[in-house]
Structure formats: C-alpha cells, structure tokens
Amino acid sequence: MKISDFIFEFPTHSRYPGLCRVRIFVSSEGNIVSVLTDIGDKNPSSSVTNSIESICQSLIQKGLVTDSTLFIEHYEDDVFDLSHTFDIIEFNSGCPQWHSVGFKKVKILLSCDDEEFLCLTKDNVRLQKEIDLKRHAIDPYMDFPYEEDPIIIKRRIEIEDGKISKESLKQLVDSKANEHELQEKLKTDLSVIGETYAYFQNEYICFSEFPIGERKVDFVVFTGRSRMEVVLIEVKGADFSLVNQNNYANFSSKLEEAASQLRSHWNYIHRNYEYFRRYVHELRLTIERGGLKYNAFLGASPRLSVDSNKDIIIRNVIICGRSVDDLEESKKRHEYESNSQMSLKLETWDSLLFKIRR
Structure with missing residues (x-):
C-alpha cells in the first residue's frame, strides 16, 4: 500500500x-x-x-x-x-x-x-x-536559454544585417547566371558558404580568391573541432546542366575543369603539406586577432576550437550546373565522388540551395 x-x-x-x-x-x-x-x-x-x-x-x-x-x-x-x-x-x-x-x-x-x-x-x-x-x-533562471557571449551576439547581429536572402540567390540561379555572376553574388555575403560548410554553424572563417601556390581557389572555409578542416570550393555557373542531355549523358566539361583545378590545389598542398598546415593556422590566428586577408569573413564565434599542433583535414567541393533528374544524377555524383582520390563533394546549384539554412 x-x-x-x-x-x-x-x-x-x-x-x-x-x-x-x-x-x-x-x-x-x-x-x-x-x-x-x-x-x-x-x-x-x-x-x-x-x-x-x-x-x-x-x-x-x-x-x-x-x-x-x-x-x-x-x-x-x-x-x-x-x-x-x-x-x-x-x-x-x-x-x-x-x-x-x-x-x-x-x-x-x-x-x-x-x-x-x-x-x-x-x-x-x-x-x-x-x-x-x-x-x-x-535557480529561478535554470530553465532560461543559455546566454551567449556578448561578442558572439554582436557578431551574429552583424552577420544577419548583411545577409543576402536565399530567394535572391535562387533567382540568380534560375536566371542561368554564369560563373562570374554567381561568384560575385557570393562574395557579397560569405556567410552563405561559411554556414553551409561549417563544422558547427557559428564556427568558421571563409575566404574568397584564396591563393594556393601560383593559383587561386574560389572559396575556402576553415572550420572543425580539434583538427582544423580546410574546405576548398570551386564554383562554376548555373547556365548549363550538370549532365549533358545527349545519348551519352556525360558530365559537363565544366565539372572536369573544376575538378582539374581542385586536383592542382590538392597536389600542391600535399607536396608542401607541413608548410601549408603551418600557414593556414598562422592565417587563422591572424584573422581571429582582427586581421584581414583574402576577403576573410569570420563567423559569429571569435575563434575556432582547433589545435595548431594537429594535422589538418583537406576537403574539396565543386558547385556546378543545374540538376535535371536529381535521382538519377545523385547516383552519378556519388559514383564520381567515390572514384576521386580526393575527399570530394559534388554539388549542383539545386542541391546547394536545398542545404542553405536561411
């Protein structure tokens, strides 16, 4: 009882x-x-x-x-x-x-x-x-949401004030904008790229026209926890289909062009790995301390929780063309990614728009 x-x-x-x-x-x-x-x-x-x-x-x-x-x-x-x-x-x-x-x-x-x-x-x-x-x-405040650092709140407000809308980017894509037009649009608000490929939403540094050796990559994102992840991103236009609409259904030559550019960057990094590893960490610290290089854009967090003494992880992204048959093309994209010697993610502008959180 x-x-x-x-x-x-x-x-x-x-x-x-x-x-x-x-x-x-x-x-x-x-x-x-x-x-x-x-x-x-x-x-x-x-x-x-x-x-x-x-x-x-x-x-x-x-x-x-x-x-x-x-x-x-x-x-x-x-x-x-x-x-x-x-x-x-x-x-x-x-x-x-x-x-x-x-x-x-x-x-x-x-x-x-x-x-x-x-x-x-x-x-x-x-x-x-x-x-x-x-x-x-x-504790009367126990159930209140966690109050972030005022520096983070201030930076997030600044980012929100400068954001381009997802709809404005979609309109540009739907108008079949070329490579240059889309790159210029993204450069006006690098948070689009940063937030999409950040390990955690607020923890990233994004760059445009980032030099690697004697060449430049369109966009780069520093992110990650403990080990820093360096994401290299090549952007092509939305004025063509990813897969050619012919009997062979091959990928567009623009994709191969972007892949060739990334392979060149990837080869340079691994031929000069230790130099590059030290360089990106030095650059990260420069940006976190208020420096400006390569159009650097810092996310809401004032610093990344990464260790300068650890190896870095190199990731590669291609944003290229439009989808026609997403189900069929996703299989081809997956096969292409799997057969690449690099850690590679292949996006169309359609798949990128789907992932943008705003």
Whole structure:
C-alpha cells in the first residue's frame, strides 16, 4: 500500500542539489519500502544511481523513512514496458550494491498493482508542478536559454544585417547566371558558404580568391573541432546542366575543369603539406586577432576550437550546373565522388540551395 508520493530534493557534490521521485509503501507484512525514481532531464544534478547514498541517508535523516527501509531504484521510460528497470539497493559497510529485480517481484514487495507504474511521472500533473516549483526555488533562471557571449551576439547581429536572402540567390540561379555572376553574388555575403560548410554553424572563417601556390581557389572555409578542416570550393555557373542531355549523358566539361583545378590545389598542398598546415593556422590566428586577408569573413564565434599542433583535414567541393533528374544524377555524383582520390563533394546549384539554412 502506498502512503506517500512526492518529489525529493537531495544534496550532491555538483552545483545544484538533485531531484527524484520518492514513493513510500507499507508491504502486506508491515515493512517500509521506498521506490526512488530517476526523473531524467528534469533532475538538475546527479542521477539517482550516482547519488544513491545521499538520497537514502537524507530520507532517513529527515524522518521520512526508517533505517530498516528497503530501497528500490527505478528508471522509467516514455511508456511502461520492459525498458523500465528496478534494482534493490543493499548497503554493505556503507557501500551500495544493486540487485536487479523484475516487476512481478516489485509488485509483491510493494503490495501494489500494475496501475501504480502505468502512470508515469511526466504524466502526473501534481508531480510536474512540484518539480517546476523546486527547480525554480533552486535557480529561478535554470530553465532560461543559455546566454551567449556578448561578442558572439554582436557578431551574429552583424552577420544577419548583411545577409543576402536565399530567394535572391535562387533567382540568380534560375536566371542561368554564369560563373562570374554567381561568384560575385557570393562574395557579397560569405556567410552563405561559411554556414553551409561549417563544422558547427557559428564556427568558421571563409575566404574568397584564396591563393594556393601560383593559383587561386574560389572559396575556402576553415572550420572543425580539434583538427582544423580546410574546405576548398570551386564554383562554376548555373547556365548549363550538370549532365549533358545527349545519348551519352556525360558530365559537363565544366565539372572536369573544376575538378582539374581542385586536383592542382590538392597536389600542391600535399607536396608542401607541413608548410601549408603551418600557414593556414598562422592565417587563422591572424584573422581571429582582427586581421584581414583574402576577403576573410569570420563567423559569429571569435575563434575556432582547433589545435595548431594537429594535422589538418583537406576537403574539396565543386558547385556546378543545374540538376535535371536529381535521382538519377545523385547516383552519378556519388559514383564520381567515390572514384576521386580526393575527399570530394559534388554539388549542383539545386542541391546547394536545398542545404542553405536561411
């Protein structure tokens, strides 16, 4: 028989105290049994498992249960099924031990029926109100969204103010703009390229007309975590189909031209790898400190979380032509990418527009 059911606040070694659901039962034999239910994301601190000693001791010290109480640890899921787990907790010399038990035995120990666990914590309005009140008392700002660094907020506002719309780019593509027209459009707002190929949305540095050896690549993105990723991007026009509309259905010669340019860049980098690796990290630091080179455009984050001592990853992207039969062409694109010795992504202007998030 259940005699109480409430949300319990317990001490932890973390920033916040913990919260769990506590149900206290008297069995048919007159024994006190307490079920300690983990409330998942609603608990602002350590889990029931990691705080089991603290929970049990606190319940005893507050006089809510006795020293002889049998404690059962409980984890529930979105529905009551076999994913729910129950463990009897025993303390030997103060150290907890867990012994898994099935639901049938739990019902016998608690002298309860199925209904007791069919109503989940998340569906109990009274308990949800208790949780909300306790969380607010612990920290009234706990459930507020994370407030970013003012520098990041300011930079994001600047980026938003200068953004070109996805629709304006689409109109240019639909008008069959050539390579030069599209490159000039992208240069007015490098965040289009940066956001599309950034490892994390705010963490990138984008360049245009970036020199590699004696040549230049249309666009480059620095991004990544730990190891910096350098994305080389060659852009061709939207005034032709990616795949020739003839009996042979070959790729456009413009694609081969872009691929040849990227192979040249790729070969140069790997012939001079250590020099290039040091150079791009030095350039990254220059831009992060406020320098301007190669039309550099810094994302909202003022610095990349990368290690100058680690290897870099080179990626290659071609943006080229229009799709006619996207399903059939996607197979050809995948085959082309797989057969390339470089790490290569082949985009049409249609697939790029689909990925742009604005």
